[in-house]
Amino acid sequence: xxxWTPILVGSVAFAQSMLFSSNASLGLVAIFFAIRIIHKYSxxxxxxxxxxxxxxLTNWEFWxxxxxxxxxxxxxxxxxxxxxxxxxxxxxNPAIPAGGFKGESKNDIYRLLAANEEAAGHLLRHFVVSxxxxxxxxLFAAEGLMSAAGLDFPVVVKPDSGERGSGVEIVRNRxxxxxxxxxxxxxxxxQEFASxxxxxxxxxxxxxxxxxxxxxxxxxxFPEVIGDGRSTLEELILKDPRAVAMAxxxxxxxxxxxxxxxxxxxxFRLIDIGTHSRGAVFLDGGNLLTPRLEERIDAICRGLExxxxxxFDLRAESFEALEAGRFSIIELNGVTSESTNIYxxxxxxxxxxxxxxxxWRIAFEVGLANIASGAExxxxxxxLRLAFGKRPAMEPRENAxxxx
Numbered sequence: 001x002x003x004w005t006p007i008l009v010g011s012v013a014f015a016q017s018m019l020f021s022s023n024a025s026l027g028l029v030a031i032f033f034a035i036r037i038i039h040k041y042s043x044x045x046x047x048x049x050x051x052x053x054x055x056x057l058t059n060w061e062f063w064x065x066x067x068x069x070x071x072x073x074x075x076x077x078x079x080x081x082x083x084x085x086x087x088x089x090x091x092x093n094p095a096i097p098a099g100g101f102k103g104e105s106k107n108d109i110y111r112l113l114a115a116n117e118e119a120a121g122h123l124l125r126h127f128v129v130s131x132x133x134x135x136x137x138x139l140f141a142a143e144g145l146m147s148a149a150g151l152d153f154p155v156v157v158k159p160d161s162g163e164r165g166s167g168v169e170i171v172r173n174r175x176x177x178x179x180x181x182x183x184x185x186x187x188x189x190x191q192e193f194a195s196x197x198x199x200x201x202x203x204x205x206x207x208x209x210x211x212x213x214x215x216x217x218x219x220x221x222f223p224e225v226i227g228d229g230r231s232t233l234e235e236l237i238l239k240d241p242r243a244v245a246m247a248x249x250x251x252x253x254x255x256x257x258x259x260x261x262x263x264x265x266x267x268f269r270l271i272d273i274g275t276h277s278r279g280a281v282f283l284d285g286g287n288l289l290t291p292r293l294e295e296r297i298d299a300i301c302r303g304l305e306x307x308x309x310x311x312f313d314l315r316a317e318s319f320e321a322l323e324a325g326r327f328s329i330i331e332l333n334g335v336t337s338e339s340t341n342i343y344x345x346x347x348x349x350x351x352x353x354x355x356x357x358x359x360w361r362i363a364f365e366v367g368l369a370n371i372a373s374g375a376e377x378x379x380x381x382x383x384l385r386l387a388f389g390k391r392p393a394m395e396p397r398e399n400a401x402x403x404x
Contacts, residue, residue, distance in 0.1 A: 048238035048247070055245040060349045061276075062245055072356050079364045089360065090378035091367035092204075092335045095306025098378050099367065100334010102386045103161050106189055109332050116303035122329045125149045126191040128160060131184060138181040142190055143174075151192055153177075160187040165275025194315035194328045198222075198274035199285055201293075202311045202339045203301050204362055207373050212298050212308075215359065218340040219285035219319070220274035227262020234258040236268075243270065246279040253278070274313065282343035288323055296325035309366050311337035335363055 056062035080086035093099040095112060107128050113119040127145040129138050146155070157180040158168040167184075170193060171177045181188065198220040205212025223243060225236040237243045237250050250270045251258060262268055274280045301307060313330040316322035339359045342352035371377055 045234075045238060048244055052238075052244040052247045059245065060352070061343050061345065071353060072360065075357050076360055079360060083364050083368060085368065085371070085377070087378045087380055087383055088367040088371065089335055089363040090383060091370045091375045092309035092363050093307050094370055094375040095304065096334045098335075098382060098386055100310060101336055101378075101383060102163070103389075104334060105160050106158070106162075106331060107160055107187075109334075110189075112304060112307070113300075113329065113332060116300065118303040119300045119329065122300070122327060124192040124194055124328050124330065125151055126189050129181060129184075129188050129190060131187045135182050138184070139178050142177060142181060146190065149192075151190075154193045156189075156191040156193050157181070157184075158189050158191070159184070160189055164277050165273060168273055168275065168278075170272050191330075194330070196315050196317045197319050197322065198280075198313070198315050198330075199288065199319070199322055199327075200274075200311050200313050200340050201297055202337070202341075202359075203297055204309045204366055205298075205301060206366055206369050207308060208369065212301055214289060214294055214297060215362070216339045216341040216355070217285035217288050218343075219283040219288060221281040221283060222272060222274070223270045223279060223281055224267045225262070225270065227264060227266035227268070229261070229264040231261065232258060233260050233262060233268060236262065237270070242281070243279075249279045276340060276343050281345075282340050284341040284344040284346070286341075288319060290323040290325075292325045293323055296327075307332075308370065309363055310334045311339070335367075 060068060076089070077086075080088070090099040090101050096104055096109065098104075107126075110123065110126060113123055127142075127149060129142050129145075133141060146152070153174075154170050154172045155177070156168065157171050157177065159166070162168070167188075169176070169180050171180050177190075200216075200218040200220070202215040202217070203212055204215055223240075225233070225240055225243060227236065231239065233254060234251065237247050243250060253271055254268075257268075271279050276282050297312065311333045313333070314322065314327040315330055316327040321327065339355050341347075342355050347355075367375075
């Protein structure tokens with residue numbers, strides 16, 4: 001404040017005397033807004049939040065999807081013209097509606113995995129609570145199914161249809177479960193929580209080929225701050241050169257802890273969910289690829305008839321366990337899933353587009369190969385309906401369904 005206030009006051013005086021000397025009304029308006037700015041940014045907290053907003057603006061990693069993906073959309077349209085089939089990519093996974101373009105049921109994909117003996121041992125216990133139930137019945141159903149499945153807190157609650165971590169919560173007690181179910185606007189999945197490390201593995205296989213390939217691996221890191229015995233958690237977040245860019249997300253996630261002073265050397269994990277938009281740090285995990293991991297992923301995918309292209313989100317006790325092929329499947333995402341290694345801070349914007357362009361070219365090529373093998377093409381009209389909110393057609397299921 002000692003630096004900022006004189007600068008701003010001086011600027012106001014200059015504006016009043018030099019720029020608006022002939023227009024008192026305009027000068028008064030300028031003074032009013034300048035005083036508001038002085039008041040707002042005399043606070044260290046607000047200045048650091050401004051720094052965070054600036055870093056989000058200047059670092060493509062934090063850009064809004066509509067801005068970042070505009071060149072990718074243009075490239076996808078060009079691929080559609082080049083291959084003379086605009087929707088070819090939607091046939092990359094005939095077993096999933098529209099290949100997993102949008103709105104597919106996570107539970108339907110879990111059932112697809114559960115039917116595959118290669119995948120069954122990697123699945124986490126889960127069940128579905130229908131949005132058609134009343135709020136009180138949702139909690140009653142969830143508690144009963146948790147008991148039947150042998151689940152205890154914490155558990156993960158997430159929408160049956162959702163993207164980019166939207167609506168995903170780790171609930172640690174009955175009160176949090178009740179609140180999560182009350183907030184749900186659609187059917188939700190309650191899933192066993194797997195601790196440990198998290199990674200994503202992106203896989204593809206052409207239908208005529210015996211083995212597939214791992215396109216990329218992403219190592220996910222859960223950011224932490226380290227206490228100094230003086231600063232509150234909020235201050236530590238604002239001081240951190242990276243965390244400040246996601247400060248508002250971290251504040252929301254840790255609202256009850258922000259005034260806590262961490263002891264010297266005490267670490268505090270800011271999030272437990274491996275989603276980039278929620279503040280996880282993504283690194284290229286190509287170093288994690290081993291013959292055993294590749295063999296395990298390929299065996300699972302070859303056992304999924306009609307699946308050829310997509311991303312697994314995985315948890316494991318350690319990265320060494322992941323390399324050995326010991327992991328749990330959190331989710332399997334279809335054709336519009338992202339090769340999330342692009343968010344490695346070492347990658348430039350051009351690097352990210354190079355990876356995504358290759359990913360989409362392969363999606364078109366796999367889809368065309370499936371169509372040539374007899375898969376039903378997806379119409380442009382169906383993709384447009386999905387894009388604007390229609391849920392893909394699914395088999396009917398009970399209000400609450402358990403998968404152990």
